Amino acid sequence: MIKINRSTSYADKIRAYKIILDNECLGEIKRKETREFEVTEGKHTIYLKIDWCKSNKIEFYASSDEVIEFDCGSSISGWRTLLSFIYITFLKNKYLWIKMKNKVIL
Structure with missing residues (x-):
C-alpha cells in the first residue's frame, strides 16, 4: 500500500495533481489531502503531473x-513564486515534487 500526503502550499490551491504510477494515472490528490492506494508487490515508479x-x-x-x-x-x-514563469517553461519537470517519507512494516 502507498500513502500520499499533499502539502498546503498556495500554488495550485484549487487544482488536483494526477498521481502517475508505472505510467498509468492512479488517481488525483487535492490540497491538504491524504490518499491511500493498494499496489501490487514489486518495483514501481511514481510521479505527479x-x-x-x-x-x-x-x-x-x-x-x-x-x-x-x-x-x-x-x-x-x-x-520561488517570482520564478513561476521559469518553472512552467524551462523547469517544467521540477514544478512539482514528491519524496518518500518512510516505510512502515505491518
Whole structure:
C-alpha cells in the first residue's frame, strides 16, 4: 500500500495533481489531502503531473506487508513564486515534487 500526503502550499490551491504510477494515472490528490492506494508487490515508479508540468520520479519496491508514505507539493512557494514563469517553461519537470517519507512494516 502507498500513502500520499499533499502539502498546503498556495500554488495550485484549487487544482488536483494526477498521481502517475508505472505510467498509468492512479488517481488525483487535492490540497491538504491524504490518499491511500493498494499496489501490487514489486518495483514501481511514481510521479505527479499537472497539465504539462511534472515532478521528479521515484522508483520503489512495494511488498504486501508494508505501507510506503510519500509527501508531495508544488515547488512554487515563498520567493520561488517570482520564478513561476521559469518553472512552467524551462523547469517544467521540477514544478512539482514528491519524496518518500518512510516505510512502515505491518
